[in-house]
Amino acid sequence: MSIEHLVLRVVIKILFAPILLFALYVQFHGDYGAGGGFQAGVIFAVAFILHALIMGLDETKRVLPAAALKAMMVVGFLFYAGTGAATMLLGGNLLGYDAIAPNSDHNEGQHYGILLVEFGVGMAVASTMLMIFYQFAGREPEIRDEDW
Protein backbone atom coordinates (compact mmCIF):
# COMPACT_ATOMS: atom_id res chain seq x y z
CA MET A 1 0.00 0.00 0.00
CA SER A 2 1.44 3.30 -1.02
CA ILE A 3 0.98 6.41 1.13
CA GLU A 4 -0.37 9.44 -0.69
CA HIS A 5 0.89 12.92 0.14
CA LEU A 6 3.64 11.57 2.36
CA VAL A 7 5.41 14.92 2.81
CA LEU A 8 2.17 16.71 3.67
CA ARG A 9 1.25 13.99 6.15
CA VAL A 10 4.56 14.30 7.96
CA VAL A 11 4.35 18.10 7.97
CA ILE A 12 0.84 18.20 9.44
CA LYS A 13 1.84 15.68 12.09
CA ILE A 14 4.71 17.92 13.11
CA LEU A 15 2.68 21.15 12.93
CA PHE A 16 -0.56 19.96 14.54
CA ALA A 17 0.48 20.34 18.19
CA PRO A 18 2.30 23.68 17.76
CA ILE A 19 -0.78 25.14 16.01
CA LEU A 20 -2.99 24.09 18.94
CA LEU A 21 -0.44 25.50 21.37
CA PHE A 22 -0.38 28.79 19.46
CA ALA A 23 -4.18 28.88 19.58
CA LEU A 24 -4.07 28.48 23.37
CA TYR A 25 -1.45 31.22 23.60
CA VAL A 26 -3.62 33.59 21.57
CA GLN A 27 -6.64 32.58 23.64
CA PHE A 28 -5.16 33.29 27.05
CA HIS A 29 -2.85 36.12 26.05
CA GLY A 30 -5.57 38.27 24.50
CA ASP A 31 -5.58 40.77 27.39
CA TYR A 32 -1.88 41.48 26.89
CA GLY A 33 -1.32 41.36 23.15
CA ALA A 34 -3.16 40.98 19.89
CA GLY A 35 -5.72 38.25 19.75
CA GLY A 36 -8.51 36.81 21.82
CA GLY A 37 -11.25 34.24 21.63
CA PHE A 38 -12.24 34.83 18.00
CA GLN A 39 -8.75 34.52 16.58
CA ALA A 40 -7.83 31.63 18.88
CA GLY A 41 -10.97 29.75 17.92
CA VAL A 42 -10.19 30.11 14.23
CA ILE A 43 -6.57 28.98 14.70
CA PHE A 44 -7.76 26.01 16.75
CA ALA A 45 -10.17 25.06 13.97
CA VAL A 46 -7.48 25.50 11.31
CA ALA A 47 -5.34 22.79 12.91
CA PHE A 48 -8.18 20.29 12.48
CA ILE A 49 -9.04 21.58 9.00
CA LEU A 50 -5.44 21.00 7.88
CA HIS A 51 -5.65 17.53 9.38
CA ALA A 52 -8.87 16.86 7.48
CA LEU A 53 -7.49 18.22 4.19
CA ILE A 54 -4.53 15.88 4.26
CA MET A 55 -5.66 12.81 6.21
CA GLY A 56 -9.23 12.88 4.95
CA LEU A 57 -12.36 13.99 6.76
CA ASP A 58 -13.24 10.55 8.11
CA GLU A 59 -9.93 10.36 9.93
CA THR A 60 -10.53 13.76 11.55
CA LYS A 61 -14.08 12.78 12.50
CA ARG A 62 -12.65 9.88 14.48
CA VAL A 63 -10.63 12.40 16.52
CA LEU A 64 -13.36 15.01 16.83
CA PRO A 65 -16.84 13.70 15.96
CA ALA A 66 -19.48 16.07 14.63
CA ALA A 67 -21.68 15.30 17.64
CA ALA A 68 -18.97 16.64 19.96
CA LEU A 69 -18.75 19.81 17.87
CA LYS A 70 -22.49 20.27 18.11
CA ALA A 71 -22.24 20.11 21.90
CA MET A 72 -19.24 22.47 21.91
CA MET A 73 -21.12 25.07 19.87
CA VAL A 74 -23.91 25.18 22.43
CA VAL A 75 -21.64 24.96 25.48
CA GLY A 76 -19.38 27.73 24.17
CA PHE A 77 -22.23 30.14 23.66
CA LEU A 78 -23.89 29.20 26.96
CA PHE A 79 -20.53 29.65 28.71
CA TYR A 80 -20.54 33.28 27.64
CA ALA A 81 -24.20 33.83 28.43
CA GLY A 82 -23.76 31.91 31.69
CA THR A 83 -20.99 34.28 32.77
CA GLY A 84 -23.43 37.12 32.25
CA ALA A 85 -26.11 35.32 34.23
CA ALA A 86 -23.61 34.52 37.00
CA THR A 87 -22.65 38.17 37.41
CA MET A 88 -26.35 38.98 37.69
CA LEU A 89 -26.84 36.29 40.33
CA LEU A 90 -23.87 37.73 42.23
CA GLY A 91 -25.71 41.02 42.39
CA GLY A 92 -24.13 42.92 39.50
CA ASN A 93 -25.27 43.85 36.02
CA LEU A 94 -25.32 41.45 33.07
CA LEU A 95 -21.62 40.88 32.23
CA GLY A 96 -20.61 43.33 34.98
CA TYR A 97 -17.52 41.40 35.91
CA ASP A 98 -16.70 43.46 38.99
CA ALA A 99 -19.36 41.43 40.81
CA ILE A 100 -17.09 38.35 40.61
CA ALA A 101 -14.54 39.86 43.00
CA PRO A 102 -16.19 42.95 44.48
CA ASN A 103 -13.50 43.66 47.08
CA SER A 104 -10.51 43.49 44.74
CA ASP A 105 -8.41 46.62 44.36
CA HIS A 106 -6.76 45.51 41.11
CA ASN A 107 -9.77 44.62 38.93
CA GLU A 108 -9.59 40.92 39.67
CA GLY A 109 -13.22 40.45 38.67
CA GLN A 110 -12.59 42.04 35.26
CA HIS A 111 -9.66 39.70 34.61
CA TYR A 112 -11.70 36.61 35.51
CA GLY A 113 -14.69 37.82 33.55
CA ILE A 114 -12.69 38.53 30.40
CA LEU A 115 -10.96 35.15 30.60
CA LEU A 116 -14.29 33.36 31.03
CA VAL A 117 -16.14 35.04 28.19
CA GLU A 118 -13.11 34.77 25.86
CA PHE A 119 -13.05 31.06 26.63
CA GLY A 120 -16.70 30.83 25.66
CA VAL A 121 -16.06 32.77 22.45
CA GLY A 122 -13.06 30.60 21.56
CA MET A 123 -15.00 27.38 22.08
CA ALA A 124 -18.04 28.57 20.12
CA VAL A 125 -15.97 29.95 17.22
CA ALA A 126 -13.68 26.91 16.93
CA SER A 127 -16.55 24.41 16.95
CA THR A 128 -18.73 26.47 14.60
CA MET A 129 -15.92 26.95 12.05
CA LEU A 130 -15.15 23.24 12.14
CA MET A 131 -18.82 22.35 11.90
CA ILE A 132 -19.25 24.54 8.80
CA PHE A 133 -16.16 22.92 7.29
CA TYR A 134 -17.44 19.42 8.12
CA GLN A 135 -20.76 20.19 6.43
CA PHE A 136 -19.14 21.51 3.25
CA ALA A 137 -16.38 18.93 3.03
CA GLY A 138 -18.70 16.05 3.91
CA ARG A 139 -20.65 16.46 0.70
CA GLU A 140 -17.93 15.39 -1.72
CA PRO A 141 -15.85 12.26 -1.13
CA GLU A 142 -12.37 13.58 -1.83
CA ILE A 143 -10.59 16.41 -3.57
CA ARG A 144 -9.38 14.87 -6.83
CA ASP A 145 -5.71 15.40 -7.47
CA GLU A 146 -6.19 17.00 -10.88
CA ASP A 147 -8.32 19.75 -9.27
CA TRP A 148 -5.41 21.30 -7.40
Add this chain to the structure above:
Amino acid sequence: MTPGAETAAFWSRLIDLSLLTMLVLVAYTMLRSRHLFAIVMLSGIYSLLSAALFVSLDAVDVAFTEAAVGAGVSTVLMLGAMLLTVRREKTQRLGRASLGIAVVALVGAALIYATTAMPAFGDPAAPANSYIGAVYMERTAAEIGVPNVVTAVLASYRGFDTLGETMVIFTAGLGVMLLLGPGSGRGGRSVKDRPGKDEAP
Protein backbone atom coordinates in the same frame (compact mmCIF):
# COMPACT_ATOMS: atom_id res chain seq x y z
CA MET B 1 12.05 65.94 11.50
CA THR B 2 15.25 64.03 12.25
CA PRO B 3 16.94 62.14 9.40
CA GLY B 4 16.11 58.79 11.08
CA ALA B 5 12.41 59.56 11.28
CA GLU B 6 12.48 60.80 7.69
CA THR B 7 13.96 57.51 6.48
CA ALA B 8 11.40 55.54 8.50
CA ALA B 9 8.56 57.59 7.03
CA PHE B 10 9.93 57.02 3.53
CA TRP B 11 10.10 53.27 4.00
CA SER B 12 6.68 52.99 5.58
CA ARG B 13 5.21 55.00 2.70
CA LEU B 14 6.99 52.73 0.23
CA ILE B 15 5.62 49.63 1.98
CA ASP B 16 2.10 51.06 2.01
CA LEU B 17 2.30 51.95 -1.68
CA SER B 18 3.61 48.55 -2.73
CA LEU B 19 0.95 46.77 -0.65
CA LEU B 20 -1.81 48.89 -2.19
CA THR B 21 -0.42 48.29 -5.68
CA MET B 22 -0.39 44.55 -5.08
CA LEU B 23 -3.98 44.71 -3.75
CA VAL B 24 -5.14 46.41 -6.94
CA LEU B 25 -3.21 43.92 -9.11
CA VAL B 26 -4.65 40.92 -7.25
CA ALA B 27 -8.17 42.35 -7.47
CA TYR B 28 -7.77 42.97 -11.21
CA THR B 29 -6.45 39.44 -11.79
CA MET B 30 -9.42 38.06 -9.83
CA LEU B 31 -11.78 40.02 -12.06
CA ARG B 32 -10.14 38.77 -15.25
CA SER B 33 -9.79 35.13 -14.26
CA ARG B 34 -12.49 32.56 -14.98
CA HIS B 35 -10.73 29.74 -13.17
CA LEU B 36 -12.51 29.39 -9.82
CA PHE B 37 -9.58 27.71 -8.07
CA ALA B 38 -7.28 30.58 -9.02
CA ILE B 39 -9.87 33.11 -7.86
CA VAL B 40 -10.23 31.41 -4.46
CA MET B 41 -6.46 31.35 -4.01
CA LEU B 42 -6.17 34.99 -5.08
CA SER B 43 -8.85 36.00 -2.60
CA GLY B 44 -6.72 34.37 0.12
CA ILE B 45 -3.73 36.38 -1.08
CA TYR B 46 -5.88 39.51 -1.09
CA SER B 47 -6.81 38.91 2.55
CA LEU B 48 -3.18 38.33 3.50
CA LEU B 49 -2.14 41.57 1.79
CA SER B 50 -4.87 43.51 3.58
CA ALA B 51 -3.71 41.96 6.85
CA ALA B 52 -0.22 43.29 6.14
CA LEU B 53 -1.75 46.69 5.40
CA PHE B 54 -3.61 46.62 8.75
CA VAL B 55 -0.33 45.85 10.51
CA SER B 56 1.26 48.89 8.92
CA LEU B 57 -1.74 50.91 10.19
CA ASP B 58 -1.02 49.57 13.73
CA ALA B 59 -4.31 47.67 13.86
CA VAL B 60 -2.78 44.34 14.85
CA ASP B 61 -5.98 42.84 16.24
CA VAL B 62 -7.81 43.49 12.98
CA ALA B 63 -4.82 42.21 11.01
CA PHE B 64 -4.78 39.04 13.08
CA THR B 65 -8.46 38.41 12.45
CA GLU B 66 -8.13 39.15 8.74
CA ALA B 67 -5.20 36.75 8.40
CA ALA B 68 -6.86 33.96 10.38
CA VAL B 69 -10.42 34.29 9.07
CA GLY B 70 -9.96 35.88 5.64
CA ALA B 71 -6.81 34.20 4.45
CA GLY B 72 -7.23 30.97 6.40
CA VAL B 73 -10.71 29.65 7.06
CA SER B 74 -12.58 31.54 4.30
CA THR B 75 -10.22 30.22 1.65
CA VAL B 76 -10.73 26.65 2.82
CA LEU B 77 -14.50 27.10 2.99
CA MET B 78 -14.52 28.61 -0.50
CA LEU B 79 -12.50 25.63 -1.71
CA GLY B 80 -15.03 23.32 -0.10
CA ALA B 81 -17.87 25.19 -1.78
CA MET B 82 -15.99 25.23 -5.09
CA LEU B 83 -15.81 21.45 -5.07
CA LEU B 84 -19.61 21.35 -5.14
CA THR B 85 -19.80 23.28 -8.39
CA VAL B 86 -18.00 23.43 -11.72
CA ARG B 87 -14.40 24.52 -11.92
CA ARG B 88 -14.76 27.41 -14.34
CA GLU B 89 -17.06 30.36 -14.37
CA LYS B 90 -19.41 30.43 -17.35
CA THR B 91 -18.66 33.16 -19.83
CA GLN B 92 -21.62 35.41 -20.37
CA ARG B 93 -22.52 37.94 -22.98
CA LEU B 94 -22.11 41.40 -21.59
CA GLY B 95 -24.87 43.64 -22.83
CA ARG B 96 -24.83 47.37 -22.15
CA ALA B 97 -21.29 47.30 -20.79
CA SER B 98 -20.87 51.03 -21.38
CA LEU B 99 -23.78 51.84 -19.04
CA GLY B 100 -22.22 49.69 -16.29
CA ILE B 101 -18.83 51.30 -16.73
CA ALA B 102 -20.40 54.75 -16.56
CA VAL B 103 -22.21 53.93 -13.29
CA VAL B 104 -19.09 52.40 -11.75
CA ALA B 105 -16.94 55.36 -12.81
CA LEU B 106 -19.48 57.83 -11.41
CA VAL B 107 -19.80 56.07 -8.05
CA GLY B 108 -16.04 55.55 -7.88
CA ALA B 109 -15.39 59.22 -8.55
CA ALA B 110 -17.91 60.20 -5.87
CA LEU B 111 -16.24 57.90 -3.34
CA ILE B 112 -12.76 59.21 -4.14
CA TYR B 113 -14.10 62.76 -3.86
CA ALA B 114 -15.54 61.87 -0.45
CA THR B 115 -12.17 60.64 0.84
CA THR B 116 -10.78 64.17 0.52
CA ALA B 117 -13.12 65.20 3.35
CA MET B 118 -11.91 62.39 5.61
CA PRO B 119 -9.56 63.26 8.50
CA ALA B 120 -5.89 62.44 7.95
CA PHE B 121 -4.61 59.12 9.28
CA GLY B 122 -3.70 59.46 12.96
CA ASP B 123 -5.35 62.87 13.29
CA PRO B 124 -6.00 63.31 17.04
CA ALA B 125 -9.10 65.40 16.30
CA ALA B 126 -10.63 62.70 14.08
CA PRO B 127 -13.95 61.29 15.38
CA ALA B 128 -12.40 57.84 15.77
CA ASN B 129 -9.70 59.18 18.09
CA SER B 130 -11.81 61.55 20.17
CA TYR B 131 -15.07 61.15 22.14
CA ILE B 132 -15.72 57.58 23.31
CA GLY B 133 -12.43 56.17 21.95
CA ALA B 134 -10.40 58.60 24.04
CA VAL B 135 -12.58 57.79 27.07
CA TYR B 136 -11.83 54.07 26.71
CA MET B 137 -8.11 54.79 26.39
CA GLU B 138 -8.16 56.86 29.58
CA ARG B 139 -10.28 54.59 31.71
CA THR B 140 -9.11 51.09 30.78
CA ALA B 141 -5.99 51.13 32.96
CA ALA B 142 -7.95 52.05 36.08
CA GLU B 143 -11.25 50.27 35.44
CA ILE B 144 -10.29 47.05 33.67
CA GLY B 145 -6.56 46.78 34.24
CA VAL B 146 -5.63 44.91 31.04
CA PRO B 147 -2.91 46.33 28.76
CA ASN B 148 -4.75 45.61 25.51
CA VAL B 149 -7.52 48.21 25.23
CA VAL B 150 -9.06 46.34 22.28
CA THR B 151 -9.72 43.34 24.51
CA ALA B 152 -11.07 45.59 27.28
CA VAL B 153 -13.56 47.19 24.88
CA LEU B 154 -14.46 43.91 23.21
CA ALA B 155 -14.93 41.73 26.27
CA SER B 156 -15.86 44.15 29.01
CA TYR B 157 -17.17 47.57 27.92
CA ARG B 158 -18.94 46.08 24.90
CA GLY B 159 -19.40 42.61 26.40
CA PHE B 160 -23.06 42.55 25.41
CA ASP B 161 -22.16 43.30 21.77
CA THR B 162 -19.70 40.43 21.77
CA LEU B 163 -22.36 38.15 23.22
CA GLY B 164 -24.47 39.05 20.22
CA GLU B 165 -21.56 38.42 17.85
CA THR B 166 -20.98 34.99 19.35
CA MET B 167 -24.65 34.27 18.83
CA VAL B 168 -24.37 35.38 15.19
CA ILE B 169 -21.54 32.89 14.65
CA PHE B 170 -23.53 30.18 16.42
CA THR B 171 -26.54 30.97 14.23
CA ALA B 172 -24.39 30.85 11.09
CA GLY B 173 -23.18 27.38 12.05
CA LEU B 174 -26.74 26.35 12.78
CA GLY B 175 -27.89 27.65 9.39
CA VAL B 176 -25.22 25.70 7.53
CA MET B 177 -26.13 22.58 9.50
CA LEU B 178 -29.78 22.98 8.61
CA LEU B 179 -29.04 23.60 4.92
CA LEU B 180 -26.37 20.97 4.34
CA GLY B 181 -26.48 18.69 7.37
CA PRO B 182 -28.50 15.64 8.38
CA GLY B 183 -31.67 17.69 8.78
CA SER B 184 -31.58 19.11 5.24
CA GLY B 185 -33.61 17.96 2.25
CA ARG B 186 -30.72 15.87 0.95
CA GLY B 187 -30.28 14.36 4.39
CA GLY B 188 -26.58 15.18 4.56
CA ARG B 189 -25.69 12.59 1.92
CA SER B 190 -22.65 13.42 -0.11
CA VAL B 191 -23.19 14.77 -3.61
CA LYS B 192 -22.64 12.07 -6.16
CA ASP B 193 -23.25 13.90 -9.41
CA ARG B 194 -20.08 14.84 -11.23
CA PRO B 195 -19.52 18.34 -12.64
CA GLY B 196 -21.64 18.96 -15.72
CA LYS B 197 -20.60 18.93 -19.35
CA ASP B 198 -20.08 22.71 -19.41
CA GLU B 199 -16.88 22.19 -17.48
CA ALA B 200 -13.87 22.97 -19.63
CA PRO B 201 -11.30 20.17 -19.75
